[in-house]
Amino acid sequence: xxxxxxxxxxxxxxxxxxxxxxxxxxxxxxxxxxxxxxxxxxxxxxxxxxxxxxxxxxxxxxxxxxxxxxxxxxxxxxxxxxxxxxxxxxxxxxxxxxxxxxxxxxxxxxxxxxxxxxxxxxxxxxxxxxxxxxxxxxxxxxxxxxxxxxxxxxxxxxxxxxxxxxxxxxxxxxxxxxxxxxxxxxxxxxxxxxxxxxxxxxxxxxxxxxxxxxxxxxxxxxxx
Amino acid sequence: xxxxxxxxxxxxxxxxxxxxxxxxxxxxxxxxxxxxxxxxxxxxxxxxxxxxxxxxxxxxxxxxxxxxxxxxxxxxxxxxxxxxxxxxxxxxxxxxxxxxxxxxxxxxxxxxxxxxxxxxxxxxxxxxxxxxxxxxxxxxxxxxxxxxxxxxxxxxxxxxxxxxxxxxxxxxxxxxxxxxxxxxxxxxxxxxxxxxxxxxxxxxxxxxxxxxxxxxxxxxxxxxxxxxxxxxxxxxxxxxxxxxxxxxxxxxxxxxxxxxxxxxxxxxxxxxxxxxxxxxxxxxxxxxxxxxxxxxxxxxxxxxxxxxxxxxxxxxxxxxxxxxxxxxxxxxxxxxxxxxxxx
Numbered sequence: 001x002x003x004x005x006x007x008x009x010x011x012x013x014x015x016x017x018x019x020x021x022x023x024x025x026x027x028x029x030x031x032x033x034x035x036x037x038x039x040x041x042x043x044x045x046x047x048x049x050x051x052x053x054x055x056x057x058x059x060x061x062x063x064x065x066x067x068x069x070x071x072x073x074x075x076x077x078x079x080x081x082x083x084x085x086x087x088x089x090x091x092x093x094x095x096x097x098x099x100x101x102x103x104x105x106x107x108x109x110x111x112x113x114x115x116x117x118x119x120x121x122x123x124x125x126x127x128x129x130x131x132x133x134x135x136x137x138x139x140x141x142x143x144x145x146x147x148x149x150x151x152x153x154x155x156x157x158x159x160x161x162x163x164x165x166x167x168x169x170x171x172x173x174x175x176x177x178x179x180x181x182x183x184x185x186x187x188x189x190x191x192x193x194x195x196x197x198x199x200x201x202x203x204x205x206x207x208x209x210x211x212x213x214x215x216x217x218x219x220x221x222x223x224x
Numbered sequence: 225x226x227x228x229x230x231x232x233x234x235x236x237x238x239x240x241x242x243x244x245x246x247x248x249x250x251x252x253x254x255x256x257x258x259x260x261x262x263x264x265x266x267x268x269x270x271x272x273x274x275x276x277x278x279x280x281x282x283x284x285x286x287x288x289x290x291x292x293x294x295x296x297x298x299x300x301x302x303x304x305x306x307x308x309x310x311x312x313x314x315x316x317x318x319x320x321x322x323x324x325x326x327x328x329x330x331x332x333x334x335x336x337x338x339x340x341x342x343x344x345x346x347x348x349x350x351x352x353x354x355x356x357x358x359x360x361x362x363x364x365x366x367x368x369x370x371x372x373x374x375x376x377x378x379x380x381x382x383x384x385x386x387x388x389x390x391x392x393x394x395x396x397x398x399x400x401x402x403x404x405x406x407x408x409x410x411x412x413x414x415x416x417x418x419x420x421x422x423x424x425x426x427x428x429x430x431x432x433x434x435x436x437x438x439x440x441x442x443x444x445x446x447x448x449x450x451x452x453x454x455x456x457x458x459x460x461x462x463x464x465x466x467x468x469x470x471x472x473x474x475x476x477x478x479x480x481x482x483x484x485x486x487x488x489x490x491x492x493x494x495x496x497x498x499x500x501x502x503x504x505x506x507x508x509x510x511x512x513x514x515x516x517x518x519x520x521x522x523x524x525x526x527x528x529x530x531x532x533x534x535x536x537x538x539x540x541x542x543x544x545x546x547x548x549x550x551x552x553x554x555x556x557x558x559x560x561x562x563x564x565x566x567x
Contacts (some may be wrong), residue, residue, distance in 0.1 A: 038497060041493035043486075043489040047488070050489075050490060056547070140466045141466055141507075141510075143471060146507070147473075148477060172477060172480045173477070174500050190497070190500065191499045197486065212486055212492075212497070216500055218503075219498070
């Protein structure tokens, strides 16, 4: 309880610091951070384990020369969907880091990792993996950026065990950034689709236990 | 008789105002009166008597001129020529008005001109030029073939600017430079023209004033005439490209989602991708309708760069030219009123 209060206080102080920054200093930097509304669709093993959820999160981006990075955290409460047979809801906390290096034209290389923790532990798979792929950005108009990205997830670890083939975990994403107030405020939207062709073996042979998640994030960020 | 009468009337018209103003000698006035009355013998007697008296230069010239007209009227051409020769020696610039003078007197005067050595009609044009880049035009008429030397003199300075054997009109172009090549110093000078034939010589002069001034410098250029800077950005025409690209990106994302979905997990949820894709399509549509942001016009930028370089190069040349001009002088040559005749 005490730690929650402290984190709330820290967020407040951080927010005050951000808004108190002089504008000229803000424009000289390339960093943004802000809250997001997160909504998702989660499926596991079969069509019966189907969840939908809504939650909150935050996203921070930083750009320095040819390097840029996105860090997104989110917490969703997945509830069983009407078309499934699941009965228990669970919370999913996701931590997603993506580092990019600009190569040429619209193309950047992307490397990162993703970690999702389910609570209660046995209601869904917690997993972590290293991600690698490509990012294709395009300036749609003044202050409007869009991006398409895709990649693979390597070396995933699951709380319930299991393995995947080398190309068994894929990721696809779509992003949108709209600058406002001369770039000081940034509206963003982000779509992230993950498909993991997980297989388990309890001694009776390999059984498919796929995991699939669609995640949408919509938020606002202060840029400076 | 009729000719003599008209000649007399003409002479009276031409010379009367001058005589009334300047002739003080009574004998000469009596001679003029006799000539006006067509009493040539009396005019000759009185005229020759006047020449033996004390006369001013002007009166002496008028006395000889009267004798010249009288002899010409009496058809004594040789004596008329001799009288006119004296007139020319006394007043080298003297000319007879052909519309108001009898042909006999005119021809006698022309013959007299060819028999005396004088320099006439010495003239220097007013001119201003940059030292070393222009000339002063000097012209004169010499009545007989003679060695003519032209000098410009001021105090101790004497510059020979021309030496030639000539007859008739002579034109000289003087660059107004010292032997060292420097422009002549500012000051008052005399242009002296000396003509010599054997022991016979004649000289005349014309005062001139040479002054120095600064040479005008050129202003620096801010633009080239006829060439203007072009806008370095241009607004591209509206296009559906943003909308199209947004549709392509969204389509790829949604189609990719559908293609990559695991069939065992049921129908794929397009809600999340649809929301973000719809936002992207909306942004693309707005960007399509919105006035496009100005884009750098590469051709115009290069053109402006060339223009700036050209102006800069020209200004560098102008600066060099101005530096050179500041070391130059503008010579101004003006003839001054003549104080005396030649001799």
